[in-house]
Amino acid sequence: MASQPELIALTPRGSSIHKLESGGYKACDQEHHCHFTNSLYRAEEVVREMEQGYGYPYATSFHEITH
Numbered sequence: 001m002a003s004q005p006e007l008i009a010l011t012p013r014g015s016s017i018h019k020l021e022s023g024g025y026k027a028c029d030q031e032h033h034c035h036f037t038n039s040l041y042r043a044e045e046v047v048r049e050m051e052q053g054y055g056y057p058y059a060t061s062f063h064e065i066t067h
């Protein structure tokens with residue numbers, strides 16, 4: 001029987017980081033769109049990018065492109 005991933009962090013916006021039994025990490029947004037990574041540092045970056053928009057150099061957090 002497989003065990004549940006261990007919850008490492010839960011943000012006020014509903015994003016979460018779970019430690020997987022395999023040693024990796026799962027970073028999910030509030031809508032349960034998840035990314036898998038081998039490092040906790042990268043999982044934290046993924047959550048930050050999901051919540052704040054693109055990371056540097058794309059830090060404008062634009063929502064729509066208009067012409």
